[in-house]
Amino acid sequence: MSDILRVENFCKSFKTGVAVDHLSFSIPKGSVFCLLGPNGAGKSTTIAMLASLMPRDEGKVFFDGSEVRGRPARYLSSLGIVPQEIALYGNLSARANLEFFASLYGLKGKTRAQRVAAALDFAGLSDRADEAVDNFSGGMKRRLNIGCALCHSPELMIMDEPTVGIDPQSRNFILDSIRRLRDRGTTVIYTSHYMEEVEEIGDDILIMDHGKAIAEGTLEELKSKIGDLRHYHLELDAEVPGLDAAFYRVSGMKRVATSGSVFDLESLPAIDNVDAIIKTATSSGRRIVAFSSVESGLEQVFLTLTGRSLRD
Amino acid sequence: MNALPTLVLRDTRNMVIRPMFVFYATLFPLAMIFILGLLSQGFYGESMSSWDVVAVNLLLYQALLSCSMSTNSFLERTLKAPNLRVLFAPVRPLDLLLSKALASTLFCLGGFVVVFAILEILGVNLGPLCGLELFGMVAALSFTSSALGLWVVCLVQDEPGANMILNLAIGILACTGGVFFGIEHFGPVAAALARYSPFTWLREIAFQMIWNGGDPIGCAATIGLSLVAAIAFLGAARAAFKTEDFV
Numbered sequence: 194m195s196d197i198l199r200v201e202n203f204c205k206s207f208k209t210g211v212a213v214d215h216l217s218f219s220i221p222k223g224s225v226f227c228l229l230g231p232n233g234a235g236k237s238t239t240i241a242m243l244a245s246l247m248p249r250d251e252g253k254v255f256f257d258g259s260e261v262r263g264r265p266a267r268y269l270s271s272l273g274i275v276p277q278e279i280a281l282y283g284n285l286s287a288r289a290n291l292e293f294f295a296s297l298y299g300l301k302g303k304t305r306a307q308r309v310a311a312a313l314d315f316a317g318l319s320d321r322a323d324e325a326v327d328n329f330s331g332g333m334k335r336r337l338n339i340g341c342a343l344c345h346s347p348e349l350m351i352m353d354e355p356t357v358g359i360d361p362q363s364r365n366f367i368l369d370s371i372r373r374l375r376d377r378g379t380t381v382i383y384t385s386h387y388m389e390e391v392e393e394i395g396d397d398i399l400i401m402d403h404g405k406a407i408a409e410g411t412l413e414e415l416k417s418k419i420g421d422l423r424h425y426h427l428e429l430d431a432e433v434p435g436l437d438a439a440f441y442r443v444s445g446m447k448r449v450a451t452s453g454s455v456f457d458l459e460s461l462p463a464i465d466n467v468d469a470i471i472k473t474a475t476s477s478g479r480r481i482v483a484f485s486s487v488e489s490g491l492e493q494v495f496l497t498l499t500g501r502s503l504r505d
Numbered sequence: 506m507n508a509l510p511t512l513v514l515r516d517t518r519n520m521v522i523r524p525m526f527v528f529y530a531t532l533f534p535l536a537m538i539f540i541l542g543l544l545s546q547g548f549y550g551e552s553m554s555s556w557d558v559v560a561v562n563l564l565l566y567q568a569l570l571s572c573s574m575s576t577n578s579f580l581e582r583t584l585k586a587p588n589l590r591v592l593f594a595p596v597r598p599l600d601l602l603l604s605k606a607l608a609s610t611l612f613c614l615g616g617f618v619v620v621f622a623i624l625e626i627l628g629v630n631l632g633p634l635c636g637l638e639l640f641g642m643v644a645a646l647s648f649t650s651s652a653l654g655l656w657v658v659c660l661v662q663d664e665p666g667a668n669m670i671l672n673l674a675i676g677i678l679a680c681t682g683g684v685f686f687g688i689e690h691f692g693p694v695a696a697a698l699a700r701y702s703p704f705t706w707l708r709e710i711a712f713q714m715i716w717n718g719g720d721p722i723g724c725a726a727t728i729g730l731s732l733v734a735a736i737a738f739l740g741a742a743r744a745a746f747k748t749e750d751f752v
Contacts, residue, residue: 237752244593246592246752247748264597265595269595270595276752281586282519290587293511293515294590294591296508296511297591297594297596298594298595
């Protein structure tokens with residue numbers, strides 16, 4: 194499959210520090226490409242540079258093989274961008290919002306009416322089309338936010354954390370809509386700090402931290418990077434200074450990540466050290482609130498590669 | 506494609522549907538003219554009525570206040586995000602700014618049409634041809650003020666902050682220019698301030714138009730200079746408008 198987008202050596206610094214640091218990736222046509230990372234990892238800055246809203250300090254973007262410089266109309270017309278914020282005119286109806294944003298891409302008359310109807314249908318808002326957006330729930334606004342980005346049938350959809358602050362039902366609707374877009378052949382770039390979402394929809398995943406790409410591949414490829422270590426999650430009723438050092442003394446322990454009274458432990462699989470872990474925890478004088486063995490996932494990948502939890 | 510007409514139409518509609526804006530563009534100047542005209546009755550002798558003087562002062566003042574419309578239509582809390590979404594489309598950033606300036610000018614002109622018509626009906630002297638020259642002058646000033654508003658809001662990157670600065674500056678300009686009351690009798694410094702205030706010059710030109718049976722040269726010069734200033738402000742606004750600061 195050919196690449197629809199190729200990013201080479203993206204760099205961006207602000208007065209506060211480096212936001213994106215020599216980031217490179219390419220995205221095959223028709224795939225869902227996920228940028229995963231904690232808040233401040235550089236995902237939104239990367240999106241802003243891709244959307245030609247932010248000049249890059251260094252680096253190149255190639256769309257369909259051609260280099261993108263400035264704000265070329267052909268490139269911008271091929272993008273559908275869903276910003277993190279709800280970017281809709283609240284006093285207008287859903288239909289009026291869609292018509293306005295569609296008209297900016299040169300759509301008019303019957304074509305525009307058809308595309309608007311299709312977008313309303315896609316967002317599940319056909320029955321509320323003429324209602325003011327201010328009356329919508331947060332989830333409905335999020336869905337319309339996506340609808341406004343796909344009226345002009347873009348080849349590449351860029352979605353910047355579209356599920357932030359919404360109910361599970363709307364979240365599922367959005368994740369399902371991404372699958373529907375992929376089935377239509379639309380390429381999707383999806384940024385999130387929710388690893389469950391990324392695991393669910395991502396064909397390719399790029400994990401970012403401090404502006405750098407720390408790993409890239411399919412979910413299976415990323416999991417294979419951390420080998421077959423066994424992961425444990427342990428929570429005590431209070432913080433115990435120095436307990437991480439005690440855990441490191443447990444036989445087979447490879448890594449200990451601490452966040453207050455919560456510990457994420459990685460251990461060699463061949464050694465049965467559960468008893469030793471529990472004994473070490475209880476000998477601290479604190480009570481164990483939770484203890485579980487965790488299946489390998491992106492959280493463990495991130496933990497192994499960075500030494501800290503994605504949620505930190 | 507040229508998205509400017511679509512943007513101007515959308516921005517103008519966004520203003521028209523706001524009752525507060527409509528009040529501010531129509532009833533507010535009329536109410537101010539009524540109150541100040543009443544309070545200053547007899548101040549200007551037999552040759553001119555207080556209504557004539559106050560109307561000119563407040564129409565010019567109202568034109569200068571157009572900047573608050575453009576700053577609001579650009580970065581008001583609920584409009585900022587959808588306005589910036591426009592830039593995801595193949596739209597030039599300059600068109601986004603220009604649409605705000607044109608829309609706020611059009612909206613203010615709509616208000617001026619209503620105000621001029623009511624003042625004409627009430628017999629206020631706005632000059633020959635139902636105040637056409639004065640209307641041209643306030644239209645040009647309105648455009649300049651709108652462009653100035655955009656420049657300041659692009660620099661400050663905050664709508665309430667920009668409006669505070671602009672209202673303060675225009676308030677000082679209006680007070681030194683004697684919009685509400687003359688300051689000449691407060692001493693030689695105040696008199697000098699009043700004499701050199703740009704607002705005084707604008708008012709003098711307007712009075713020339715009205716009481717000398719028209720002043721096409723003065724009118725054309727004012728409109729021309731206003732438009733040059735508006736273009737300069739728009740250029741400065743475009744230079745100050747860094748899209749990355751707003752995303």
